[in-house]
Amino acid sequence: MRALIVDDEDLGRAVxxxxxxxxxxxxxxxxxxxxxxxxxxxGELKPDLLFLxxxxxxxxxxxxxxxxxxxxAVVFVTAFDQHALKAFDAHAVDYLLKPFSKERFDxxxxxxxxxHTGRKSPTAQAPALSASAHPRLERIVVKDGAKVTVVPxxxxxxxxxxxxxxxxxxxxxxxxxxxxxxxxxxxxPGDRFIRIHRSYILNLERLSKIExxxxxxxxxxxxxxxxxxxxxxxxxRLKESWEG
Numbered sequence: 001m002r003a004l005i006v007d008d009e010d011l012g013r014a015v016x017x018x019x020x021x022x023x024x025x026x027x028x029x030x031x032x033x034x035x036x037x038x039x040x041x042x043g044e045l046k047p048d049l050l051f052l053x054x055x056x057x058x059x060x061x062x063x064x065x066x067x068x069x070x071x072x073a074v075v076f077v078t079a080f081d082q083h084a085l086k087a088f089d090a091h092a093v094d095y096l097l098k099p100f101s102k103e104r105f106d107x108x109x110x111x112x113x114x115x116h117t118g119r120k121s122p123t124a125q126a127p128a129l130s131a132s133a134h135p136r137l138e139r140i141v142v143k144d145g146a147k148v149t150v151v152p153x154x155x156x157x158x159x160x161x162x163x164x165x166x167x168x169x170x171x172x173x174x175x176x177x178x179x180x181x182x183x184x185x186x187x188x189p190g191d192r193f194i195r196i197h198r199s200y201i202l203n204l205e206r207l208s209k210i211e212x213x214x215x216x217x218x219x220x221x222x223x224x225x226x227x228x229x230x231x232x233x234x235x236x237r238l239k240e241s242w243e244g
Contacts, residue, residue, distance in 0.1 A: 003027065006038040006051065006064065007033070007053040007077065016051045022106070026109070034057045035056050035063060035064045039059070039068065048116055049074075049075070050074045053078055054078040067148065073115045078095070137187040149175055151175070154205075158203060159200065160200055161181035166181055188201065210238075211227075217230070
C-alpha cells in the first residue's frame, strides 16, 4: 500500500511515519502540511491510504476528503474528539485521537489493509464524543480542475439548484458545485439559510423585502436588487423563522 501523511505539525507526521516503520507492506510516498498540498500530492501520487489531520490551514481534513479524487482508505488523525461522528459519516476507516498507542495505530492500519484487500474489516469504534459532535458548515469548497474556490457562508447570497449541481452566488459572481440542493440544505445553518423555493436557498442576511407577485405569489428582493421566487412552503418557512 502507498500512504500519504497529511498533518500541519512536523511532530504529527513524524509519529505516523515512525509507527508505519513496523508495517513493511506500507510505503510512505509523500507528506503534506496543509490541505492544498495534500490535494496536489494525492492527485500526483495516487495513494491507497491517507492519514489525514482535520484542523489544518487553508483546507481542513473534511474539505480535502470532499475534493479528493480517487477512493483511498482514510484514517483521520486528530487531537479533537468533536469531529468523530462526522468522520464516520464520511466513511473513514478509523479515527485516531492523539495521543494514541502503537496498538491503537496498528488496529487502524489493519482496518485500512482489510479495506484495501477487500476483506471485511473490524467495526471502527468512535471515541467518547463531546456535545459538539456535529459542527456546522462554515464555508463551502469547490474544486474545478486544479483550482479550489473557498466560499465563506457570510459571503454567500443564495444557492440555486441546477440539475445535479448547485449554483453558488457570492460577491457578484457565480460558481457551480456538483451537489444536490437538498444535501447542501442539510449542511447549512437553518437559522441563517432558508429554502424559500424548491430551487432556491436564501441567506436571510441578504433579504431586503418581500413583494407580492400576482395573487398568491411572492418574491424575495435582495439588497443587490436580485429577485427570487418564494413558494407557499417557502413563505411558511420564512414566517416560522421570524416567529422562532
